[in-house]
Amino acid sequence: EAEVAQSPRYKITEKSQAVAFWCDPISGHATLYWYRQILGQGPELLVQFQDESVVDDSQLPKDRFSAERLKGVDSTLKIQPAELGDSAMYLCASSLSGANSPLHFGNGTRLTVT
Amino acid sequence: DAKTTQPNSMESNEEEPVHLPCNHSTISGTDYIHWYRQLPSQGPEYVIHGLTSNVNNRMASLAIAEDRKSSTLILHRATLRDAAVYYCILRDRGNKLVFGAGTILRVKS
Numbered sequence: 001e002a003e004v005a006q007s008p009r010y011k012i013t014e015k016s017q018a019v020a021f022w023c024d025p026i027s028g029h030a031t032l033y034w035y036r037q038i039l040g041q042g043p044e045l046l047v048q049f050q051d052e053s054v055v056d057d058s059q060l061p062k063d064r065f066s067a068e069r070l071k072g073v074d075s076t077l078k079i080q081p082a083e084l085g086d087s088a089m090y091l092c093a094s095s096l097s098g099a100n101s102p103l104h105f106g107n108g109t110r111l112t113v114t
Numbered sequence: 115d116a117k118t119t120q121p122n123s124m125e126s127n128e129e130e131p132v133h134l135p136c137n138h139s140t141i142s143g144t145d146y147i148h149w150y151r152q153l154p155s156q157g158p159e160y161v162i163h164g165l166t167s168n169v170n171n172r173m174a175s176l177a178i179a180e181d182r183k184s185s186t187l188i189l190h191r192a193t194l195r196d197a198a199v200y201y202c203i204l205r206d207r208g209n210k211l212v213f214g215a216g217t218i219l220r221v222k223s
Contacts, residue, residue, distance in 0.1 A: 033211075041215060042199075042213030042216055044213070045211070045212065091158075093157070099146075104160070105158050
């Protein structure tokens with residue numbers, strides 16, 4: 001079964017440094033999501049793409065976070081500068097278009113900011 | 115976003131059925147009820163979804179109350195591999211999936 005690929009699996013960075021995460025969705029999935037999950041909590045949506053366009057970034061801290069999906073396929077989420085509170089799991093998901101298409105999640109990137 | 119209420123945790127014995135409850139008293143007519151689960155160190159995994167009628171698939175069954183203000187996810191025979199956090203989510207037409215804290219399911223052998 002096709003999977004959502006994410007890299008790196010783990011990332012340790014010092015505060016004030018820049019960090020980037022990469023996601024390759026399932027082929028043919030037009031909708032791509034980035035979620036952040038703090039330990040012990042449910043995932044929180046950061047940004048949603050439909051093809052290359054952002055359709056929801058209301059919860060994205062835009063002063064330090066940016067996301068792009070230039071060709072409507074893979075996507076990059078960047079944090080600059082990283083802060084201690086950004087330590088979390090960053091999850092990417094993709095789905096077919098359609099109101100109830102299931103989301104397929106990758107296994108995430110675990111970020112630790114020191 | 116309409117909210118759901120789930121117990122913080124539940125425990126089950128292996129090979130026995132598990133009924134995971136979810137309350138959603140403010141559900142709107144267009145909200146679908148979705149269930150996802152998250153195994154340790156993995157991303158969430160889709161389980162099942164429904165609108166009004168009960169639904170079955172290879173993983174679980176979803177029983178929806180007639181007034182749609184509550185639902186129950188049924189695992190017919192729990193295994194150790196079913197130990198996970200189970201999320202009950204109302205999904206609106208905007209496609210947005212908003213996760214709560216979920217229910218931690220522990221399965222005893």
